[in-house]
Amino acid sequence: MHDPLSDVLRLVRLTGCVYFLHEFRAPWSINIDQGAHAQFHLVVQGACCVQHDGQMHQVTAGEVVLFPRGAPHLLAAPGNADHAMSGNEVVSAIQAGLTPFEGDGQATRLLCGHFEHDPDLVCTLFDGLSDLVHVHTFDAMTPRLADSVVPLLVREMDGDRPGSDIIVARLAEILLIEVLHRHVEQAGTERGVLAAMRDSRMARDISAIHGNPQHPWRLEELAREAGMSRSAFAQSFHEIAGVAPGAYLTNWRMLRARELLRDTNKAIIEIAERVSYGSELTFARAFQRAFEITPARFRRLRGSELSVPAG
Numbered sequence: 001m002h003d004p005l006s007d008v009l010r011l012v013r014l015t016g017c018v019y020f021l022h023e024f025r026a027p028w029s030i031n032i033d034q035g036a037h038a039q040f041h042l043v044v045q046g047a048c049c050v051q052h053d054g055q056m057h058q059v060t061a062g063e064v065v066l067f068p069r070g071a072p073h074l075l076a077a078p079g080n081a082d083h084a085m086s087g088n089e090v091v092s093a094i095q096a097g098l099t100p101f102e103g104d105g106q107a108t109r110l111l112c113g114h115f116e117h118d119p120d121l122v123c124t125l126f127d128g129l130s131d132l133v134h135v136h137t138f139d140a141m142t143p144r145l146a147d148s149v150v151p152l153l154v155r156e157m158d159g160d161r162p163g164s165d166i167i168v169a170r171l172a173e174i175l176l177i178e179v180l181h182r183h184v185e186q187a188g189t190e191r192g193v194l195a196a197m198r199d200s201r202m203a204r205d206i207s208a209i210h211g212n213p214q215h216p217w218r219l220e221e222l223a224r225e226a227g228m229s230r231s232a233f234a235q236s237f238h239e240i241a242g243v244a245p246g247a248y249l250t251n252w253r254m255l256r257a258r259e260l261l262r263d264t265n266k267a268i269i270e271i272a273e274r275v276s277y278g279s280e281l282t283f284a285r286a287f288q289r290a291f292e293i294t295p296a297r298f299r300r301l302r303g304s305e306l307s308v309p310a311g
Contacts, residue, residue: 002211005177005197011118011255016172018113020094021157024048026077026105029084035070037114038126040176044154046108049076052132056081059134062150064179066133068126070114077108111153115176128192128242135182149174193248196241201226205237205245213253214276219245254290257283261299268295 017037021044032039041050047060051074052067058078059065067073074081085100093100153171156164184198196202205222208215222245223233237245253275260271272283287295 002207004203004206004210005194007210008193009173009177011259013118014173014176015116016113016169016176017116018111018153018157018168018172019091021109021111021154022094023107023109024077024101025103025107027080027083027103028101028108029074029076029081030087030090031084032073032075032087034072035067035114037070037116038176039067039070039114040112040179041065041075042111042150042153042175044109044111044150046106047078048108048110049078049081050074050132050134051076051081057132057134064135064175066135066176066179066183067131068129068133069131071131073132075110077103077106111157113172115173126192128195129180129183133179133183135179136186149178191240191242193241196237199240201228201233202237202240205233206248209249209252213249213256214274216276217249222249250286251290253277254287257287257295258291258298261295262302268299271295 023045041048041059042064043059043061045061047058050057050059050065052071057065074084076084090100149171153168153175156168156171180194181198184195193206197206204225204227208222208225209217219234220230222237223230226233226236228236234245237243237248241248243251257271257275260266260274261268264271266274268283269280272278272280275283277283277286284294284296287293287298291298293301
């Protein structure tokens with residue numbers, strides 16, 4: 001089966017960035033402002049509190065908190081939410097080899113960072129997610145994560161081997177994917193594209209759409225892919241994915257076309273045909289509705305014709 005999650009990851013150009021792996025001793029408190037990227041905090045050892053939107057959350061070893069839209073929040077030792085340093089100050093101090101807090105109380109070891117994606121796209125992975133995602137203990141997760149990704153991240157951050165920055169970034173991206181999968185499993189009622197990808201019936205349709213965007217899909221065909229009636233499929237897809245099947249199909253075609261315009265020198269009419277548009281004019285209108293720019297102008301701004309060989 002075609003892998004739609006990998007498609008989305010490729011299109012949004014997801015990259016991971018780890019700020020630090022550091023041990024804090026109580027009392028300590030970090031105030032993190034609204035950010036441009038999805039921020040995460042993995043508790044490697046001990047425990048901490050996370051305050052967001054007026055609520056306090058206890059996070060213990062093996063748990064992750066993710067802020068998909070970079071919402072402001074506070075990290076602190078349990079019972080020590082006062083006199084916070086800013087996140088930027090803490091990162092700068094740690095990266096300079098300094099100790100931002102001088103406490104000698106309970107130890108908490110944190111691995112913190114963020115995930116970046118194409119700033120011109122709304123990250124489809126985060127559709128339907130709340131501003132704070134709390135993934136509880138990894139004990140029940142697959143051995144792949146519990147026995148591999150987190151220990152490798154910690155080892156690479158602790159060491160100073162050549163190439164470790166690249167390894168850490170890639171491992172962080174794997175961690176995000178596992179966190180999102182685990183969150184959907186734990187929450188159960190989340191809506192969005194990720195939830196639809198994990199529903200066996202909806203996943204068949206998303207896979208078909210991603211694998212063959214040039215096909216003139218009709219609602220009846222998509223319903224048959226899911227093994228459902230037309231009306232039941234349309235209702236279920238909308239309830240789980242948060243958008244109608246036709247809207248998702250159009251959106252995916254435009255994202256795929258955008259990728260081809262950005263990364264290849266293919267003629268615009270050829271790209272239009274690859275996403276099921278027989279007319280360059282009709283395609284241009286749909287593309288402009290989606291991105292508020294014409295395909296030709298988008299390509300000129302990206303400089304694709306000069307920098308990328310024909311694909």
